[in-house]
Amino acid sequence: MSAHRISNYGRPEPMEHTTKLAHTPGLDAIETLKVVQGLINTCLANVATDGRSAIPTPEPSPVPKFTEDGKPEVVGMDGGQAEAVREDADLTRITAVAETGEAKGEQTGINPPEAASGAPQIPQHTDDTAANRDNCDELNSKEVNASLNANNTEPDGPAACESSGDGRNTNKTKTAPPPAIPGLDQDRLQRLADEISRNISQMETDDSSRIKAATAALELAAAVRPPGDTIMGWFANMSVISAVRLFLHWGAFDIIPTEKGESITYTDLAERINADVGLVARVANMLTSSHILTHHHFTPPPSSSSSSSSSLSLSHTPTSLLLRSNQPMSAMFALLYTNITHVSTVLPSYFDTYGRAEPLGPGHIPTSYLAGAPEADYFALLRRDERALRGFGLAMRMASRRVPVTGVYDMARVLRLIGGRLKRERDVVWVDVGGGDGHTVGEFLERYAGIPGGLRAEQCVVQDLEEVVVAARGRQKQREEGDDGGLLLKGVRWVGMDFLKEAPVKG
Numbered sequence: 001m002s003a004h005r006i007s008n009y010g011r012p013e014p015m016e017h018t019t020k021l022a023h024t025p026g027l028d029a030i031e032t033l034k035v036v037q038g039l040i041n042t043c044l045a046n047v048a049t050d051g052r053s054a055i056p057t058p059e060p061s062p063v064p065k066f067t068e069d070g071k072p073e074v075v076g077m078d079g080g081q082a083e084a085v086r087e088d089a090d091l092t093r094i095t096a097v098a099e100t101g102e103a104k105g106e107q108t109g110i111n112p113p114e115a116a117s118g119a120p121q122i123p124q125h126t127d128d129t130a131a132n133r134d135n136c137d138e139l140n141s142k143e144v145n146a147s148l149n150a151n152n153t154e155p156d157g158p159a160a161c162e163s164s165g166d167g168r169n170t171n172k173t174k175t176a177p178p179p180a181i182p183g184l185d186q187d188r189l190q191r192l193a194d195e196i197s198r199n200i201s202q203m204e205t206d207d208s209s210r211i212k213a214a215t216a217a218l219e220l221a222a223a224v225r226p227p228g229d230t231i232m233g234w235f236a237n238m239s240v241i242s243a244v245r246l247f248l249h250w251g252a253f254d255i256i257p258t259e260k261g262e263s264i265t266y267t268d269l270a271e272r273i274n275a276d277v278g279l280v281a282r283v284a285n286m287l288t289s290s291h292i293l294t295h296h297h298f299t300p301p302p303s304s305s306s307s308s309s310s311s312l313s314l315s316h317t318p319t320s321l322l323l324r325s326n327q328p329m330s331a332m333f334a335l336l337y338t339n340i341t342h343v344s345t346v347l348p349s350y351f352d353t354y355g356r357a358e359p360l361g362p363g364h365i366p367t368s369y370l371a372g373a374p375e376a377d378y379f380a381l382l383r384r385d386e387r388a389l390r391g392f393g394l395a396m397r398m399a400s401r402r403v404p405v406t407g408v409y410d411m412a413r414v415l416r417l418i419g420g421r422l423k424r425e426r427d428v429v430w431v432d433v434g435g436g437d438g439h440t441v442g443e444f445l446e447r448y449a450g451i452p453g454g455l456r457a458e459q460c461v462v463q464d465l466e467e468v469v470v471a472a473r474g475r476q477k478q479r480e481e482g483d484d485g486g487l488l489l490k491g492v493r494w495v496g497m498d499f500l501k502e503a504p505v506k507g
């Protein structure tokens with residue numbers, strides 16, 4: 001397949017590669033985790049073999065080598081970047097000495113060239129990224145399969161260096177105990193790898209296995225990641241967050257077609273959002289490289305009216321579909337972007353002003369300080385902005401999707417106990433304090449209306465701040481005028497209140 005690469009200037013440049021670009025979401029997740037598992041096994045093998053892997057890393061980070069003065073030489077970096085990596089290496093070396101009590105330089109997280117002898121050359125990152133990646137992908141998938149089958153544990157690892165036949169004295173014996181990389185608890189790593197493997201095999205029948213596998217994979221990655229690499233990862237995350245924020249602000253996620261197999265050229269997208277195509281490509285780079293969007297070679301059908309001359313296009317992934325503007329996850333992103341990322345810019349000055357202590361009341365919080373209305377509390381700020389308030393309600397829906405709403409209380413028992421005590425049909429059974437737009441009550445009604453002595457909408461009250469309730473009532477009225485008559489919540493009472501004051505519903 002032919003495809004394009006974005007140049008340093010953000011312009012598409014032609015290049016050849018055969019990387020598979022479009023994925024079937026379900027299959028892709030499983031395959032991805034298998035690859036992760038393979039890489040983990042490789043990593044474990046690396047630990048057992050003092051970092052001498054038989055399997056090349058697909059897209060290697062710059063590999064430090066030691067120069068004659070004993071400083072690690074950093075391939076592919078210079079200046080400050082290289083110095084930063086050197087410092088990491090030195091730190092690892094110092095930690096190693098401290099932890100093992102060995103003489104300086106004997107055991108380090110980075111292998112001097114001698115230690116790597118006999119091992120295949122780790123491919124260096126060249127400009128021919130795609131071709132390199134293809135070779136590595138192919139090689140890697142073979143090796144991953146091999147590792148999945150053979151568990152890739154290289155039991156004779158430490159001795160392999162001895163038999164490399166290059167005549168160098170490696171000071172290793174067959175009995176040398178792993179781990180060679182200090183600070184890594186090999187048993188823990190193996191337990192995590194087993195956990196990942198077990199859950200991957202159960203993913204088809206057990207939904208939660210996917211989360212468990214991912215959680216263990218993240219824990220494992222955190223354990224094996226070199227410290228400097230962890231921090232470098234934050235920098236990448238910051239850029240990705242900024243790119244997501246821009247694409248949300250420009251409405252780009254809403255413009256990319258959602259049908260499977262469809263994509264939009266960079267040129268068309270740039271035109272639709274009134275942006276320079278080079279800029280769009282540059283921002284999209286962050287999103288495609290972090291697998292939030294996918295890019296493709298695009299050949300417009302002969303009948304197409306597309307004015308696009310560009311042959312590079314973008315399509316959604318399951319992740320980016322959640323970032324479209326009508327999606328709760330997208331609203332949650334906007335909310336947390338403000339509450340965390342934006343607020344973080346004033347935190348030092350906030351604490352300089354108020355002192356280094358927790359806020360004592362609902363006002364004078366970092367969010368109100370940022371908004372230039374320090375006395376206001378969070379919800380007072382929200383109420384000033386109709387759009388933000390709507391977004392808040394939508395974001396809460398996401399939270400309730402991830403946290404179970406029903407099943408926590410034994411509602412059948414509650415209804416049984418309360419049934420005999422109700423004097424009137426409309427007596428209140430269930431109050432949702434701070435219930436927003438009522439979706440939680442809706443879930444209770446969906447689940448418990450049908451059971452014996454079941455919950456009825458007339459028995460439910462949603463309480464929230466007056467403004468929130470007014471808006472929620474308005475939306476419910478619209479639903480009742482719509483096709484389904486707003487049936488689920490029809491009859492629910494909405495009460496404006498302040499939960500810091502006396503409760504309006506008694507008993």
Ligand SMILES: C[S@@+](CC[C@H](N)C(=O)[O-])C[C@H]1O[C@@H](n2cnc3c(N)ncnc32)[C@H](O)[C@@H]1O
Nearest residue numbers: 379396397434435436464465468497498499500
């Ligand atoms: C975190 S949200 C929870 C919304 C909803 N219960 C849910 O689970 O999606 C908190 C809710 O409390 C409401 N709230 C905040 N301050 C309040 C106050 N002083 N009195 C009543 N409701 C308040 C907000 O308007 C918001 O709807």
